[in-house]
Amino acid sequence: MANNPLNLDEAGEWSGIWWLPDEPDQPIPGVLRYSPADGLVLSLIGAFENRIMSTPSPGLTVFHEGSRNWDVIHGAAEQQEISLIGCYPSDVRRTIGSRVKSPDKQTIAAMSVLVGAHVNGEDDAAFSGAEIAVEDLDFWAASSVFEGFLGATDGEIDGTGSISVKPVPTRSVLVAGTEFRLQHQHTLPFFDQRKGGTVGRMHDTAFVRIVPASPFSLSGAWEAASLVQDLISLATHRAAGVIWLRLEVAEAEITPLPDGYPAPRRRAEVLYSPSALGSGDAKAIDRRRVFFTCESLPFEEVLPRWHKVRGQLKAATSMLLGLRYAPARYVENNLLTAVGAAEVLHRGLRIDEKPFPRADFKAMRDAMLEQVPESHRERFKGVIRNDPTLRDRLYALAARPDQDAIALLMPDVDRWAERTTRARNDLTHEGKTPNHCMEELIAVVEVTTAVIILNLLHELGLSAERQNEIVREHPQLRATATTAREWLVAPGSVP
Template identity: 60%
Template sequence: MSSDPLLLSESHEWSGLWWLPGAPDERVPGVLRYDRDGGATLSLIGTFENRIMTEDSPWLTAVHEGSRTWEVMHGVAESREITLLDCVPTSTKRTMGARVDSPDRQAVRAQTVLVGVHTADEDDSLFEALQVSVENLGHWGAEKVFSGFIGAPEGARFDGSGSISAKPLESTSVTVDGTEFTLDHRRTAPSFDARRGETTGRIRDAAFVRIAPPGGCSLSSAIRSAKSIQDLISLATHRAAGVIWLRLKLTGEGPGAERHPAERYVEVLYSPAAVGERDAKAIDHHRVFFTCDDIPFEEIILRWFEVRDRLHAATDLILALRYAPAQYLESRLLMAAGAAEALHRALGIEERPMPTAEFKKMRAAMLALAPEDQRERLKSAIRNDVNLRERLNALAERPDQQAVSELVPDLDRWSRRTVKARNDLAHEGRTPDHSMEELVAVVEATTGIVILNLLHEIGLPADRQQKIVREHPRLRSIAEWAKAELVTPES
């Protein structure tokens, strides 16, 4: 069993020697520190030349405004190779000419840290697989790992006896376009923590996903793959799903493989859309849209990557509200309406209002009546496209209709008021005809319709869609908003 992965939520520190790839003999001592808020900072006792200088003549050197940055830095610390990527010096203190001779100091900020390998490029395909752990992954996987026995003979009260058992480690795999996805587990052996006042027995089980592309992967492709799993769990749980850890498995031909014949893992410290907390309380089951009990792992992975590739613009806009919720209602309105438009276009259900040939004749006749100097501008304005209201109504027809009607009872008023709000904001910069409460209802109802469409596209059954609308706290509140603010008053 390999060592435990480095958690993105914890602080880490390494003291070592550091150098630029083109000058491996010019090594500078320093300390690399990582924490989730500040990222990775290298504090050097010494400096790398970051000034931009030109030699105008043998006796004159000009120093220009700005500073050098380095794509890659290498280091060794605690018997491990370390690579720093996208490095920017944040402060440099030189002591030349000072009264007391002391070493120079320099601080360097790195975007990404690889612990366990030296590489020159984030696109080098050095790795045969990646492992990623995401918040609530175990709950979403719906695997019953632990079971317990409580001693209560003949219906009596608990007598103090009992046991906790863990089933043998198992994994579930599926292949998508040659890439193998595996839902797997890391588990600690049973241990006992004896204290002066009590003793605690412990087994820790952590779910993770292993992804093995057919031709290996680079750091950049591994981060994209990790994000795809993060997005899936975020959609399933309707909340930001933080990455807890990410590690890469080196191929047998990787750097230093001849010196390390056993399996080697590289730890990745970076800044995902959200950082996960391993020890935070798990999500309540009522707040989850679906788990592998609803759609088995082998099926949902296949469906998710097909849907994500086809509808990536809409999924990115909706999930952006989970990872970094917009602070202003107006921006949320634009994102929700934009997600609906992007989704409708990607679904390929768009029908032109008029046959193309007939539209061209009509446009030509209209342009012939316009002043000649205005025709080019009018030509781009006269379009044969579906409008936003038609797109919203078409989206509302796709998911289970019982779920849709419970979420948004008056679809006609919802679509009209959504279009009015979006157009007013886009054209006038404000929404004077909407109260704050109605605007919230418009944003939430539009977001809810897009979510139901995404759940419908991945194949969530109709009865599950209905149950989500009735029981999920967020969708229940959306239905209440829509019923209060988006229902046409009786005459």
């Protein structure tokens, strides 16, 4: 691909000069290095003043405890503008009083870097677009520029064949004033001649281009990119790492080239630590582990729905995806996360049904409070609430997706609701779960997570047939169903 983006899983180095935005006439030479393991580190030959000082009287300087941080550091390296954002000194070596005078040395860490633009911070609206590549986006897009052909004579493969390239039309949709485009970009044919043979290759990359109605900031680009990342994570049921992110710099006027052609768009590469780091060379996901692609839910339909669902159910989706991005090692943590996600999902869906009519509940509460000493009434008043119980919420969630899929997932909804409620209550109220073995707790977590997933897929408009296929064929949900039949069935009943 021309103008290859900077992959987040690859190291980089930029030698140049660096300065504070309000002190551009005092540049310091140094080297910026990036690696996935160590992050972003700027090594200076010289030092910015990071000591916190005051001058209470002429000739008297007082050094205070602590160290100064910098929101932004600018630089120029490898013929590019560079902005370091969220900077703090990690080490400084000053040579004051040494026998041989030599430059100070300072090491500065940064939270993120823009290679290709100077900005005043992550909230500076300096960009007119963003492009993001996420793991398994190519597979999820369900399209490719490549077509293969194998030649056959009399029904037998004869060794002939071809690989052809046909551009894929851009798919576009407008979401809350921002345009999202699903695009492909491919390289020209390349023949790599080796001593033992020749390899011909081309490379096709699917990515999402984000074009806001008006220029947005780096933080705005991160938010739009996370919308795409989280969608792919939900669709693939695993952490979807960011492979690269780059921004298009907004320019008031683009000067044409001498031959009259428009100048290429000026881009800025973003280096940062996303919630999951992607690898462009890792093997693609097994198709059996994908809940849906653009073939079953077209891009133009699913993205607006996901924007709405994610906005309405932000807490629930974050908790669910958290189990994918940073899975806890202890089942108790997963239990609280899964059940908590189910509760906030139920609230977010706005399907609460009050157990009692408002007037009846008020009369009952007032009658109960009459029996409570006046000094404790306010406390009891806050405890007595007309809200559905956790078990009520679990029943309501199990009733929303396709019921055949729910029946395949677990044969005994009553038992699941009962044991999930008991486990959560025991853990939160007693600090332990003495009435559940480890295997049953794992079953509770997995089934509850699956119910949340089916609810989200239902909200996205996934068909009942596809929901059934997922429970029957997805390796993890199929294993979850087996576990439910073993551990979440009432004693004496036949699963």
